[in-house]
Amino acid sequence: MNDMTPITTKPKDWETDQEVRWCPGCGDYAILKAVQRTMPELGARPENTVFVSGIGCSSRFPYYMETYGFHTIHGRAPAIATGVKLANPELDVWIITGDGDALSIGGNHTMHLLRRNLNCQVLLFNNEIYGLTKGQYSPTSRVGTRTPSTPLGSVDRPANPCAFALGSGARFVARGIDVHKNLVPVLKAAYAHQGAAFVEIFQNCIVYNDDVFAPFTEKAQAQGNQLWVEHGKPLLFAGGQKGLALDPERLTLKVVDVVDGDASGVVVHDQTNRGLAHMLVEMPFGPFPMALGVLYDDPAPTFDEAVVLQNAQASEGKRPDLQKLLSQGQTWMVDKAPHVI
Template sequence: MNEITKIIPSTTAKDWASDQEVRWCPGCGDYAVLKAVQRTMPDLGVARENTVFVSGIGCSSRFPYYMASYGFHTIHGRAPAVATGVKLANPELDVWIITGDGDALSIGGNHTMHLLRRNLDCQFLLFNNEIYGLTKGQYSPTSRIGTRSPSTPFGSVDRPANPCSFALGAGARFIARAIDVHKALPDVLKAAHAHKGASFVEIFQNCVVYNDDVFASFTAKEFASERQLWLKAGEKMIFSGGTKGLSFDRDRMALTIVDATDPAVLVHDLKNRTLAQLLIEMPATAGFPVALGVIYEDPAPTFESAVIEQNRAVSEGKKVDLQALVAKGQSWQVEKEPRAE
């Protein structure tokens, strides 16, 4: 008998847009990310009824309402925990986690770390605007030193967290970066979805109200060519309109900028974890660009596959007997006492 293959109907971006009114501040970068995701979903060949978006708390966490799929708007920082439950209950589901820098790296830092180290098969999209937008502009874990906000009126003195560095340290096997309004965002989303395991994607997202243009030094059109390095596996790391490249200075054990024609220009190796760390933490000064695209990918067995295999091995050859399970250990039966005459 031939195996029956389920045919997934083709969809369009409109099919993935819900009937809910999208409510973000005018000009918010979240709009661009939402549209990018809705345009990308048809290209993935997935079914809406098998797709789940899980979010925590924050501006970005309204995302599930705007997708015509299943979704959970959970509690602050706990989206990874809920997503883990969803994936273990039905491993066939396509799970996306939508979160922000405060939601994922402050109250949710512990949950984010464990989801990445376990390598749950999901797409983890972290919207980083370096501020708490929903609660009116307090500084967040990724806010830069000197950030003035209602909670840091004299300027933040905290050293900011680096989301991708955090992910790499937690054991993530796929790490990427993108920009909310950049045309390459759908390609990054497709690469994340193709990866089997936890795909961590940091999206630089502009908050027009509380932290406008915080990323303008590399996202603005006049700086994009000079400051953006879009990585491609197996290709040389060249930027600045094809005139500059990255090399490795063995004396200083650090990346250095060289002419694009220099034979020492590095070729991007997705599985090189050390190189990934150097790219993630390139200095924001001295003419260095910002590494974008897929920075690191080295697949490993997923968490849910290990759980499923363990359950199969433990239950193999055993007979299902609910009554025996209930009566196991210390149990007793209460007999009905005879009625007195």
């Protein structure tokens, strides 16, 4: 995040003249609008902002943001974004990716970006399917998912994006839902974090994987199955009638009933507690609610700061001398042109 004086913008200032081309009803539309609404509230500057994407439906995103942008190649957005940030550390860098782009061919790049802790925001649109290439199963598709590439049902155990991020050393991990009003506060928190901020966004693919998240996103199911965490507040859901407590024997979380508003036995969310974050992201949905919001936020020194400092220290007291650089080592001089027969 830069230190320049914020300017006043409106959501419209972040929209391009490009026709937004996703399938009608796609969750990407809602995420795009949420980001465009968020940017003015951050005081961000369009000319100081870069969106970098890989390949997939989500990766069309840079075309629709009135900022600098790179639509790169499959899985390599983290590598390009790292180069952008190191070349100009003052830029606000956002990475837009999908579950297939970031966790299959791009898994290695995503891991290294998170462990290095580059100061940027990573928005992973998770629809549990390969939408752009017509509905094949992805690394996050559930066991039994029938697709053109798994006609008998997938037998793969799916990847858990937030567990992957924590295991890679991420210092900020959050979850949101494409159409939920709380997505904007999550994006704000990611931007405020100094370091790699990883946000998984559950995004509905209306064509190839419609309503896969309905059990916790449908209005009728939301209250009982969504747990929006807040630092310093008890882990309550179902209108405050249920909560999460620690099972002292197994050292795991368990669902408990909250009677007469007494939440004394319910765990209080501490977003700096990495162990608690692991438990929240790995809770099996069904017996447990879906944990949403800022699950982990514990800043650490960033990769780009370390590189800038190292370069400054290495060049301190030295004067650039290109001729000296070219002449060092083994050199020779050609006095005259060779004789040609």
